[in-house]
Amino acid sequence: MTAITINPIGILHCDLQTRKETPKNYDESEHAGTIEVFPEFREGLEGIRVGDTIVVLFWLDRADRTVLRVHPRGDTSRPKRGVFSTRSPVRPNPVAVSELLVEDIDDTLLKVRGLDILDSTPVIDIKKKI
């Protein structure tokens, strides 16, 4: 099967600089930041409203892609398990799925809350929440 190529549609700006300070999951986070969607994708944002919860897919560009077993939540007192049974950023294709509240929209800048993602992480997709 051939490799897949993805070009980011945007980038995240926030104050989270290290994994240690970053919440493990979006449902445990009150951190806010801004998704900058690149101008060529502006039309794709039509219909997103302040107050919506959106599903955002990030490419975790600093994650280890070579490891298949991890301690859940990085807790070394817990036995290792397969990465596909966890939400660890460590996995062969480190795509994160976060549900974020849209607090403000300024053209292609979306202010969002609920971040569990490091600053400068590429954004690869945005979807409606089911």
Add this chain to the structure above:
Amino acid sequence: MTAITINPIGILHCDLQTRKETPKNYDESEHAGTIEVFPEFREGLEGIRVGDTIVVLFWLDRADRTVLRVHPRGDTSRPKRGVFSTRSPVRPNPVAVSELLVEDIDDTLLKVRGLDILDSTPVIDIKKKI
């Protein structure tokens, strides 16, 4: 920003051959099928159990990547809106996110239910549901 390369971790086998017969979303589907995880990723499955709901990311290899506005649910009586405010398979990076029930596990074969995805679609990630 440089392009991202993804190698699939598996492939879906199911009886859905056309978009017309495929449910729009996993929460509207009772279709079953089998995810074949490639053997080199076997260890990553450790900890997934029958009865779990898993989050599966698919690469929609037949989706149009050039369109930024669509009719919601393909319904031409509804006005077009930006793809990022929909769940359309049409989008610049067509990664689908489905929540599927694990009905059986046989080594690297996961029988799953709730499919809204065409047969032979590449699988790029599997995660725990929050």
